[in-house]
Amino acid sequence: MSESRLPPVVLVTGTDTDVGKTAVTAAVVATALAAGLRVTAYKPTQTGVAPGEPGDMAEVDRLTGAAAVEGVRLRAPMAPRPAARLESAGLPTLEDHVGRVAALAVCHDLVVVEGAGGLLVELTDAGETLADLASALPDSGVLVVARSTLGTLNHTMLTREALSHRGIRQLGIVIGSWPDDPDVIERTNRDEFETLPEGLLGAIPRGAPTLPVSTFRTSAPAWLPGLVQRLGTP
Numbered sequence: 001m002s003e004s005r006l007p008p009v010v011l012v013t014g015t016d017t018d019v020g021k022t023a024v025t026a027a028v029v030a031t032a033l034a035a036g037l038r039v040t041a042y043k044p045t046q047t048g049v050a051p052g053e054p055g056d057m058a059e060v061d062r063l064t065g066a067a068a069v070e071g072v073r074l075r076a077p078m079a080p081r082p083a084a085r086l087e088s089a090g091l092p093t094l095e096d097h098v099g100r101v102a103a104l105a106v107c108h109d110l111v112v113v114e115g116a117g118g119l120l121v122e123l124t125d126a127g128e129t130l131a132d133l134a135s136a137l138p139d140s141g142v143l144v145v146a147r148s149t150l151g152t153l154n155h156t157m158l159t160r161e162a163l164s165h166r167g168i169r170q171l172g173i174v175i176g177s178w179p180d181d182p183d184v185i186e187r188t189n190r191d192e193f194e195t196l197p198e199g200l201l202g203a204i205p206r207g208a209p210t211l212p213v214s215t216f217r218t219s220a221p222a223w224l225p226g227l228v229q230r231l232g233t234p
């Protein structure tokens with residue numbers, strides 16, 4: 001596994017929606033806070049949440065105490081472009097998101113950006129994706145959240161290939177939900193992730209988001225040993 005230092009902007013994508021990106025984002029934030037870094041999170045496009053309801057960044061706030069930031073919010077539980085079309089709303093541009101992340105990076109050591117769904121979901125009216133945002137942010141890299149179960153190897157390799165094709169720095173894999181009693185498929189999947197050049201940064205235990213927040217915060221670094229190795233001091 002590469003042990004190079006983490007860039008100041010880490011984009012969190014997943015092999016799919018509901019793989020645990022928000023839980024991993026919170027665990028990365030908690031791990032960085034425990035290392036003494038100034039850290040925040042940013043969700044460019046939050047869908048499926050009504051005004052006033054808690055979105056993914058509220059969950060990151062709850063689990064970590066960090067003040068996370070939401071970009072645009074759309075009510076429909078679907079990808080941002082169709083959700084925006086349903087509301088006849090415009091989406092922020094890629095330049096808007098680059099500007100927001102850059103502004104957050106001024107006063108934080110680490111900005112963790114959570115995508116919507118998987119890597120190639122369109123985030124803007126021009127059809128740009130989290131991959132385009134990563135390409136537009138000079139000192140950044142992408143962390144891939146994967147499932148533990150059957151099918152994850154194909155989905156993870158597809159995501160890695162898309163990143164590699166675009167020349168985007170890959171920071172490592174995190175398993176979003178790791179059971180207490182993994183079956184042989186899960187164990188061998190994990191072994192496969194360990195052999196990848198960018199490596200496995202860690203795995204979030206199943207049930208972690210329902211732990212008391214103090215336990216979540218103190219436990220997160222032990223879930224992500226590969227990340228801890230790459231965190232410098234502020």
Ligand SMILES: Nc1ncnc2c1ncn2[C@@H]1O[C@H](COP(=O)(O)OP(=O)(O)OP(=O)(O)O)[C@@H](O)[C@H]1O
Pocket residue numbers: 014016017018019020021022023024056115116117176177178204205206207208209
């Ligand atoms: N380690 C875990 N153990 C148990 N449940 C989990 C774990 N990680 C996530 N979950 C649950 O699974 C669901 C999906 O997780 P999460 O919201 O983190 O996924 P996501 O990839 O961020 O989805 P989205 O694409 O909507 O942003 C949530 O209800 C969350 O609480």
Ligand SMILES: [Mg+2]
Pocket residue numbers: 021022023056114
């Ligand atoms: Mg999420």
